[in-house]
Amino acid sequence: MTQTVFRSFGGLLLMVLCGLLNPVSAQQLSAAIRLNQIGFYPNAPKTAVILAEKSMSFEIKDAGTGKVVFKGKPAGPRTNQHSGKMSFIADFTGFKKSGKYVIEVPGLGRSAEFEIGEKIHREVAQAALKGFYYQRASIDLPEKFAGKWARPAGHPDDKILIHASAVSEGRPENSVISSPRGWYDAGDYNKYVVNSGITMGTLLSLYEDFPSYFENFNTNIPESNNGVPDLLDEVIWNLRWMLTMQDPADGGVYHKLTNPRFDGMVMPDAAKNPRYVVQKNTIATLDFVAVTAQSGRILKAFENKFPGLSDSCITAAVKGWEWAKKNPSVTYNQEEMNKKFDPDVVTGAYGDRSSSDEWIWAAAEMYALTSKTDYLKNISFETEKPLPLPTWSQVKTLGYYTIARFSEDLKIEKQFSQPIRQNIVKFSDDLLTDLEKQPYHTVMGKTAKDYSWGSSSVAANQGIALIYAFKLTNDRKYLLAALGNLDYLLGRNATGYSFLTGFGSKRVMHPHHRPSIADGIADPVPGLLSGGPNPAQQDKCTTYTSKIADESFTDDDCSYASNEIAINWNAPMVYLSAAIEALMEKK
Numbered sequence: 347m348t349q350t351v352f353r354s355f356g357g358l359l360l361m362v363l364c365g366l367l368n369p370v371s372a373q374q375l376s377a378a379i380r381l382n383q384i385g386f387y388p389n390a391p392k393t394a395v396i397l398a399e400k401s402m403s404f405e406i407k408d409a410g411t412g413k414v415v416f417k418g419k420p421a422g423p424r425t426n427q428h429s430g431k432m433s434f435i436a437d438f439t440g441f442k443k444s445g446k447y448v449i450e451v452p453g454l455g456r457s458a459e460f461e462i463g464e465k466i467h468r469e470v471a472q473a474a475l476k477g478f479y480y481q482r483a484s485i486d487l488p489e490k491f492a493g494k495w496a497r498p499a500g501h502p503d504d505k506i507l508i509h510a511s512a513v514s515e516g517r518p519e520n521s522v523i524s525s526p527r528g529w530y531d532a533g534d535y536n537k538y539v540v541n542s543g544i545t546m547g548t549l550l551s552l553y554e555d556f557p558s559y560f561e562n563f564n565t566n567i568p569e570s571n572n573g574v575p576d577l578l579d580e581v582i583w584n585l586r587w588m589l590t591m592q593d594p595a596d597g598g599v600y601h602k603l604t605n606p607r608f609d610g611m612v613m614p615d616a617a618k619n620p621r622y623v624v625q626k627n628t629i630a631t632l633d634f635v636a637v638t639a640q641s642g643r644i645l646k647a648f649e650n651k652f653p654g655l656s657d658s659c660i661t662a663a664v665k666g667w668e669w670a671k672k673n674p675s676v677t678y679n680q681e682e683m684n685k686k687f688d689p690d691v692v693t694g695a696y697g698d699r700s701s702s703d704e705w706i707w708a709a710a711e712m713y714a715l716t717s718k719t720d721y722l723k724n725i726s727f728e729t730e731k732p733l734p735l736p737t738w739s740q741v742k743t744l745g746y747y748t749i750a751r752f753s754e755d756l757k758i759e760k761q762f763s764q765p766i767r768q769n770i771v772k773f774s775d776d777l778l779t780d781l782e783k784q785p786y787h788t789v790m791g792k793t794a795k796d797y798s799w800g801s802s803s804v805a806a807n808q809g810i811a812l813i814y815a816f817k818l819t820n821d822r823k824y825l826l827a828a829l830g831n832l833d834y835l836l837g838r839n840a841t842g843y844s845f846l847t848g849f850g851s852k853r854v855m856h857p858h859h860r861p862s863i864a865d866g867i868a869d870p871v872p873g874l875l876s877g878g879p880n881p882a883q884q885d886k887c888t889t890y891t892s893k894i895a896d897e898s899f900t901d902d903d904c905s906y907a908s909n910e911i912a913i914n915w916n917a918p919m920v921y922l923s924a925a926i927e928a929l930m931e932k933k
């Protein structure tokens with residue numbers, strides 16, 4: 347009894363003391379206040395969203411002293427087009443002092459602590475790139491680089507079987523090739539050329555767009571001190587794998603390196619099922635051409651570090667292009683393949699019927715590499731059509747970005763590059779239309795279509811398009827809208843989650859990601875971007891609490907449709923966060 351009284355008295359004393367030391371903690375955390383949980387640049391917009399039925403004033407308080415440093419009245423209300431919910435926009439852009447703060451809405455509660463400071467997203471960008479290191483196949487991740495997520499190598503991939511669908515001269519069924527390295531695609535352990543295509547294109551473009559920023563961008567990987575930017579070292583890990591996916595006999599490229607069925611929820615080194623390369627096809631080959639052409643171009647400058655690698659890439663690109671020209675309509679149709687060949691393969695299909703966009707991307711990269719207009723023959727750039735956002739199955743915009751990047755150097759006639767530049771700006775203007783009416787004040791989420799499988803990558807890719815528009819026009823409104831989408835990804839959204847593992851006060855903890863599930867460590871592998879809301883809920887998980895487009899998310903590892911991670915989503919996250927850092931540093 348005495349002990350209990352003493353304990354509760356002690357507890358009370360502790361609470362009072364803490365309250366005195368940190369007066370802001372008196373207010374309850376409120377889930378109705380949504381903001382970028384990492385923080386803000388001193389000289390950029392600062393927005394929080396308050397979910398409420400009526401307008402309430404807000405205060406920014408110093409997190410240490412509890413002193414009110416800024417007061418404001420939020421604008422609104424705005425009505426959410428998906429849920430009908432009302433929100434108000436608390437703008438504290440005028441407050442510019444670096445430090446740690448909370449936002450408080452008397453009567454509602456307070457936010458978790460956030461920071462105002464220069465380079466506020468640098469660690470986010472570094473972690474998102476480091477996420478690729480954690481996805482590496484065929485290599486040990488020692489503690490020195492992987493911290494508590496250290497693990498033995500998985501999938502040596504040095505004895506890969508030729509699937510019946512992939513036989514060619516010199517490579518009969520079940521013969522063995524070596525195809526090590528590369529990144530695991532996602533929460534699963536397979537390696538897919540098509541998805542590697544857009545991922546590599548995005549990361550390589552990031553390097554080409556901001557080369558100097560990466561001179562000093564360390565992610566603590568084994569290659570960190572080799573005199574090559576870590577971004578390129580990371581990309582080369584996957585590039586060397588991709589090069590093994592080309593059939594040396596004819597230049598065609600296998601669709602994927604895969605188990606017949608998905609592995610169980612085990613660590614990489616415990617997954618020992620036989621793996622195959624399957625059917626060569628036009629689209630995988632063209633994606634490969636684009637990546638190797640771009641790599642060949644970039645790596646010319648690193649010839650002394652990687653003797654011969656640039657040349658190997660260029661040779662591979664040319665061979666792939668020739669194969670695609672001879673085989674322009676070989677599509678990968680998993681169902682059809684399974685009818686004809688054994689074993690059946692039921693892993694990610696990445697089946698895509700239309701190759702016109704891959705032709706555009708590959709042609710643009712080959713042309714940028716060689717300046718030979720031959721590569722543009724018979725290619726329609728389709729600039730009369732609206733620009734589509736890049737996805738694994740729609741890559742022509744990656745080609746546009748390259749043309750836009752090099753239009754001066756390539757001396758491409760105006761009539762050719764001009765419409766591409768205009769398209770990028772037009773797309774960005776359309777994104778910006780009605781921004782002032784959006785419930786989270788983001789271009790992300792204007793239409794329910796934005797919430798497709800991997801919607802986080804939609805937000806990130808919109809951000810990239812806006813950054814290109816900014817580079818083309820120098821109009822800061824595009825850059826700030828891109829930053830708004832980064833705010834979305836880090837917490838200013840209808841779920842209240844920060845979608846990057848390891849970051850944010852309300853962060854994703856249970857991604858559909860085999861190592862994170864199997865390693866017995868509470869924290870998931872960091873730096874991985876969760877797919878995000880997806881009202882289609884194909885995984886049929888029972889823990890979703892909403893079917894509304896922008897809320898249809900569950901932080902549950904059963905949810906491969908809303909909470910998986912994937913390399914093609916991480917890459918635009920790296921691009922967006924690093925590009926914003928690079929551009930904010932400049933001004």
Ligand code: 9MR
Pocket residue numbers: 531532533534693694695696799800906910911912
């Ligand atoms: O990102 C892909 C999405 O667009 C498709 O609708 C979905 C179903 O085919 O597949 C997604 O990609 C998955 C791939 O097939 C296998 N690895 C995990 C990928 C992310 O969920």
